[in-house]
Amino acid sequence: MRIVVTGASGKVGGEVARLLHGAPGITLRLVGRSLERLPALEGVEQAQAGFGDADACAAAFDGADVLLLVSAGEADDRLDQHRTAIDAAARAGVGHVVYTSFLGASDDAGFTLARDHGATEEMLRDSGMAWTFLRDSFYADVLLDFAGDDRVIRGPGGTGRCAFVARRDVAEVAARILRDPAPCAGRALDLTGPVAVSLAEAALLMTRATGEEYEYVDETMAEARASRAPYGAPDWQVEAWISTYTAIRDGELDLVSRHVEEVLGRAPRSLEEAVADPL
Template identity: 50%
Template sequence: MSAPSARLAITGSTGALGGAVAAALAEAGREQRLIVRSAGRAPRLEGASIATASYGHTPEAKDALRGIDVLFMVSAAESADRVAEHIGMINAAAAAGVTHIVYTSFVGAAEDSVFTLARDHWATEQHLRASGVNYTILRDNFYLDALVSFADANGVIRGPAGEGRVAAVARRDIAAVATRILLDPAAHRGHTYTLTGPASITLAEVAEALTRHTGTPTRFENETVEEAYASRAHYGVPSWQEDAWVSTYTAIAAGEFDVVTDDIRLLTGEPATGIEALLTSAE
């Protein structure tokens, strides 16, 4: 007699990554519970129930997670309270009896990461590892889908990245990995995977690829750190957000995103998507 399937819950199903995972699980015939802030925005999928909760409200999250074995926890939206929200969700899951959390972290997450948001992921990982709940951590490189949208209206990608390289990863590859893990979560307990693109590229090379595929001349302009803060000041965002934006580029310059692994191919059987393949598929 085969073991019963784990009862799954998915966060972030109204977004690109969580939505792709939820759709793939539905296609595979798996039942799941979609944890969303607004039930009206949840995708309608075969075998999916809907529960309303947010990371910032631990009691309602605990109620939403009752009866769940495995939680796919997409990291919360960037905010000054992000770590507290993550900790609250992990605590709610543990209190609800969840036995395994699959968490989307970031490549090279560390207390002293140049990229400020990677520090948030490190703090979350530390809490998850100490929570007593089984875990699988997906350390994603920078999203390739976001990187190819970095050019401004004048076709300029600007920031203090220098000649640094980034092995940006396509969201669809992360979704494919997460789906495989959720279909057989026990095989991945205690594992940390680093998900990257097939090669590290400079922002100048990103601009060249965009020029070829879009027909719009695109170039990379290297800024100093001071110039980067000045060119973004008009957005009027809080200092933590400004720091996150600028440190995206300084982390590239420091080599923090210059990490290439074969984990996507090993987990899915398919090679990671590169920038040329991503742009070709969008044409």
């Protein structure tokens, strides 16, 4: 079996590559925009391709029985990138695509970037290839980035709850499915942590896990826009960042799924475990 992993220079894709490295009966090919950033794993093929380059993608995906399509980073042309990569995968004869999507992906999702995921899922449904969607909740590990150096999470999340998932669990689920994709063909798996918590509760759990004081500040919408203005990001991106919190506030991420346990045979990592040992 030939498995191709995109986004292999990133955290999830890189961990998937390490988990699959050396597995019997597998030929592994890692794909990234920069070969220098790919994990240096002995005996593993490497290919350079960005999702915007159809020919490079087709060459990188050629011969793949199963492809891990890690979603492109935030960009105003992300859907175009996904469309190019999916068309290239179909042209290259890929048998099965495992796509890292988002919980509640749809064209009317409150988290605006989840709308891109919903559209990408539709592309894959229409592609003629077998598919599996990994609908990840927000990563627990990313809460550390949200908090920053001052260890304060700021946003209009109110008292809404989210079952934050550990990146390591997402990578383990992906690696397991890539090795045997058929049982999950045509399925959308919701990947969550074991319990839904508010952002204030998350800050308390992060404090307990790390021994450093974290807190949550519930911003108004005006405060959220003002606190993000210094980054100079385009309006669509600022709205996406803020919608991270409003989607939680509005209950769209208040879902606990058993799909991680179903695939891995164990409970998902807790938020405390994820932030104590982040990927």
